[in-house]
Amino acid sequence: MKKKILVVEDNPMVVKSLEFKLNKDGYEVVVAVDGRVALDTLKNNNFDLVITDLMLPFITGSQLIEHIKKETPTTPIIVLSTATQEDIIMDAFTMGVDDFITKPFSPNELSLRVKRSLGKT
Amino acid sequence: MHLNILVVEDNNTEKAARLLPEDWQVTYCDNSYDAIQLIKKEDSFQLLMLDEYASPLSAYQTFDYLKSEIKTEVPVLVLGEEGENGILEHYQNKMAFIKKPVTNSDIKIINDLIEKNFVPKEVSDKAYSLDYLNAISDSNFEFIKETLVIFRTSVKDKLIQLKEALGQNDFKSVAEIAHNIKPSFEMLENKTSVHICDLLNNRASKEEVPELVTELESQFDKINAELENDFPELI
Numbered sequence: 001m002k003k004k005i006l007v008v009e010d011n012p013m014v015v016k017s018l019e020f021k022l023n024k025d026g027y028e029v030v031v032a033v034d035g036r037v038a039l040d041t042l043k044n045n046n047f048d049l050v051i052t053d054l055m056l057p058f059i060t061g062s063q064l065i066e067h068i069k070k071e072t073p074t075t076p077i078i079v080l081s082t083a084t085q086e087d088i089i090m091d092a093f094t095m096g097v098d099d100f101i102t103k104p105f106s107p108n109e110l111s112l113r114v115k116r117s118l119g120k121t
Numbered sequence: 122m123h124l125n126i127l128v129v130e131d132n133n134t135e136k137a138a139r140l141l142p143e144d145w146q147v148t149y150c151d152n153s154y155d156a157i158q159l160i161k162k163e164d165s166f167q168l169l170m171l172d173e174y175a176s177p178l179s180a181y182q183t184f185d186y187l188k189s190e191i192k193t194e195v196p197v198l199v200l201g202e203e204g205e206n207g208i209l210e211h212y213q214n215k216m217a218f219i220k221k222p223v224t225n226s227d228i229k230i231i232n233d234l235i236e237k238n239f240v241p242k243e244v245s246d247k248a249y250s251l252d253y254l255n256a257i258s259d260s261n262f263e264f265i266k267e268t269l270v271i272f273r274t275s276v277k278d279k280l281i282q283l284k285e286a287l288g289q290n291d292f293k294s295v296a297e298i299a300h301n302i303k304p305s306f307e308m309l310e311n312k313t314s315v316h317i318c319d320l321l322n323n324r325a326s327k328e329e330v331p332e333l334v335t336e337l338e339s340q341f342d343k344i345n346a347e348l349e350n351d352f353p354e355l356i
Contacts, residue, residue, distance in 0.1 A: 055300055082300065108209070
């Protein structure tokens with residue numbers, strides 16, 4: 001069975017690229033364009049991995065991460081963000097995310113990191 | 122050629138460094154954070170070698186950080202477990218990948234990487250590049266066309282929102298919109314627009330914002346005009 005990944009991202013070009021690459025790598029991808037949609041989607045579905053931006057409309061990425069860590073603590077999370085400041089990277093790790101990728105992502109790096117995070121489940 | 126190489130030390134990088142020509146100077150550091158600090162302090166390294174999962178920042182994150190925050194483009198050699206050996210074009214030939222363990226025959230890749238970075242790159246006057254989209258999709262033209270359509274429509278909408286926010290002196294929204302569309306310009310490798318988005322998101326004063334928004338719009342129009350010329354079917 002295909003592993004199921006929730007992508008939470010509000011830039012449609014990034015979404016398109018992630019969907020293309022992850023589908024090509026053999027994963028099932030569900031997209032949520034903001035934090036609210038992500039919470040709704042998480043209520044009714046189980047995911048093997050969540051890839052999320054930090055700056056999202058309505059509910060921030062940090063709030064979403066907190067929610068996931070509370071409800072399904074074993075679900076791995078990869079943060080996808082344009083931010084490259086050390087403090088933001090460190091904050092994300094403090095919240096318990098498994099990995100961090102900066103946008104625009106490298107296709108090889110994405111494949112490797114997704115594979116590695118899914119290996120932990 | 123005497124070269125100054127910075128190595129984030131672990132078993133594999135240390136073994137690889139032993140294969141380098143004897144007259145190359147090798148400096149070791151413990152982690153990628155220290156490497157960043159060293160490069161920040163003395164910008165004299167011609168190559169940084171580290172494991173793809175170096176800590177606390179991976180090789181790719183270190184490269185991104187050096188480029189965006191330190192504004193330096195020291196070539197990076199990544200040692201990893203899975204992948205094809207060679208120079209990674211997506212990183213503008215500034216990064217190469219070698220599968221561990223490194224052998225003598227892999228040294229050619231290091232030489233190629235260094236050589237490429239001593240040769241001035243061809244300067245393009247195009248407002249956009251498809252290199253990134255080609256790399257993502259293995260040059261899948263359908264994907265590229267669809268993504269270009271998304272670029273034209275989504276960024277156009279966001280620019281309208283940006284101007285509305287500016288009209289209302291809502292600088293918080295201006296910054297958020299700039300943050301949102303920055304990756305779109307990055308994916309088409311328009312550095313001017315990426316820089317403007319950074320300024321709008323972080324550092325621009327309120328007085329500078331109107332001019333930056335106008336310039337961003339002008340860059341978008343330029344990209345669009347070139348896209349329409351190069352891909353008439355998009356219109």
